Amino acid sequence: MPDVSKVLLEEVMGAFDFGAPVVGAVRYGCGHINDTFCVHTQPEDDYCDCFILQRMSSAAFKHPEQLMSNIIGVTEYLAKKIEAAGGDRSREAMEVIRPRSGADYYTDSEGGAWRVFPFVKDIYCYQSAETPELFEASARAFGKFQRMLDGYPAETLFETIPHFHDTEDRLLKLKNAIAEDKMGRAASVQAEIAFAMAREADCSVALQAMRDGILPLRVTHNDTKLNNVLIDKKTGEGMCVIDLDTTMPGLAINDFGDSIRFGANHSAEDEKDLSKVNFDIELFECYTRGFLEGAAGTLTKAELEYLPWGAKLMTLECGMRFLTDYLEGDTYFRTHYADQNLDRCRTQFKLVSDMEAQFEDMAKVVAKFAK
Numbered sequence: 425m426p427d428v429s430k431v432l433l434e435e436v437m438g439a440f441d442f443g444a445p446v447v448g449a450v451r452y453g454c455g456h457i458n459d460t461f462c463v464h465t466q467p468e469d470d471y472c473d474c475f476i477l478q479r480m481s482s483a484a485f486k487h488p489e490q491l492m493s494n495i496i497g498v499t500e501y502l503a504k505k506i507e508a509a510g511g512d513r514s515r516e517a518m519e520v521i522r523p524r525s526g527a528d529y530y531t532d533s534e535g536g537a538w539r540v541f542p543f544v545k546d547i548y549c550y551q552s553a554e555t556p557e558l559f560e561a562s563a564r565a566f567g568k569f570q571r572m573l574d575g576y577p578a579e580t581l582f583e584t585i586p587h588f589h590d591t592e593d594r595l596l597k598l599k600n601a602i603a604e605d606k607m608g609r610a611a612s613v614q615a616e617i618a619f620a621m622a623r624e625a626d627c628s629v630a631l632q633a634m635r636d637g638i639l640p641l642r643v644t645h646n647d648t649k650l651n652n653v654l655i656d657k658k659t660g661e662g663m664c665v666i667d668l669d670t671t672m673p674g675l676a677i678n679d680f681g682d683s684i685r686f687g688a689n690h691s692a693e694d695e696k697d698l699s700k701v702n703f704d705i706e707l708f709e710c711y712t713r714g715f716l717e718g719a720a721g722t723l724t725k726a727e728l729e730y731l732p733w734g735a736k737l738m739t740l741e742c743g744m745r746f747l748t749d750y751l752e753g754d755t756y757f758r759t760h761y762a763d764q765n766l767d768r769c770r771t772q773f774k775l776v777s778d779m780e781a782q783f784e785d786m787a788k789v790v791a792k793f794a795k
């Protein structure tokens with residue numbers, strides 16, 4: 425994605441009505457995909473306000489119109505449920521602010537697709553699980569998200585990224601990237617390649633269970649990182665699930681698993697010192713308790729049994745995706761230094777090894793809460 429110039433940003437901000445004069449915009453957050461800005465406004469006789477302005481990644485999303493249709497459908501559905509339960513829609517669900525044209529999003533003069541959301545205030549957004557309580561609160565929020573969307577008409581949702589959690593296809597894409605080796609990097613990552621190839625059979629476990637009718641397709645979030653849930657400053661509870669770009673039919677075990685991948689350890693996703701990267705079964709236990717409490721009986725017996733697989737497969741898959749992007753020249757995930765995608769791949773594979781060593785214990789933890 426080309427960088428966003430000041431002129432372009434001015435053009436885009438002019439396309440939206442923020443309800444008050446705009447005083448500035450700064451890059452915001454730690455997402456790997458979209459270009460996110462916080463826009464500040466100054467109403468005449470009130471406190472300043474802010475909004476989230478995002479350019480959707482054209483590398484990730486080929487059809488912004490489908491993506492926005494999904495988000496509007498899902499957020500409006502959630503809003504009705506939240507209001508019916510006496511909740512505060514403006515804090516508990518995202519809300520799309522349309523451009524002046526009335527369209528779902530704004531297309532800029534360079535072809536980029538932009539959208540605006542109100543900035544949810546008095547929240548924290550964490551990059552790592554600083555306390556077990558926080559991690560459990562995020563789990564309740566993602567579990568509840570799953571439950572609230574249980575009755576959503578899945579057939580109306582577009583597949584915003586085809587084959588997103590198709591682990592078999594992710595392996596295939598890795599194989600293609602190795603064969604092409606367009607950056608000449610494959611020789612230097614033989615150990616990582618071998619790690620992935622040795623787990624070829626694993627890549628089919630959840631997909632086969634789905635094909636066999638054991639695991640049902642549901643409306644899932646598909647990107648349940650800790651920094652995709654906003655935590656209420658006052659209560660410490662999960663306030664609002666954000667980053668709904670990949671909300672589409674998927675497997676519940678993947679929503680569970682992606683959170684474990686990112687949060688059930690005490691290191692950054694790109695930690696270079698692998699001795700610091702350790703899967704923490706106690707955090708796994710906290711997350712399991714919270715997720716099942718939030719999902720409140722939505723999951724089937726088979727889904728519960730496959731939860732440890734969800735954790736291992738999301739971690740393996742994400743490691744393979746980082747490795748693929750590294751081999752292809754870092755075009756998908758935003759990177760801040762050379763080899764960052766390789767560092768990210770290595771942390772994921774270290775976590776996979778840890779999970780393999782503790783797989784039975786993970787199953788025991790799930791069994792404890794699944795009763």
Ligand code: ADP
Nearest residue numbers: 453455456457458476541542543544549651667
């Ligand atoms: P990406 O797909 O790049 O991860 P996100 O939609 O997750 O983009 O946004 C990036 C970050 O911006 C989030 O992790 C969060 O810190 C912040 N953010 C996004 N939406 C909101 C919002 N409505 N209110 C407050 N912060 C937000």
Ligand code: GN1
Nearest residue numbers: 455456457484647649652667670742
């Ligand atoms: C991306 O958008 P963000 O930063 O929340 C990615 C996820 C990966 C994650 C790895 C649409 O998440 O699938 O698991 O990076 N999102 C997309 O940190 O590809």
Ligand code: MG
Nearest residue numbers: 455651652667
């Ligand atoms: Mg995000």
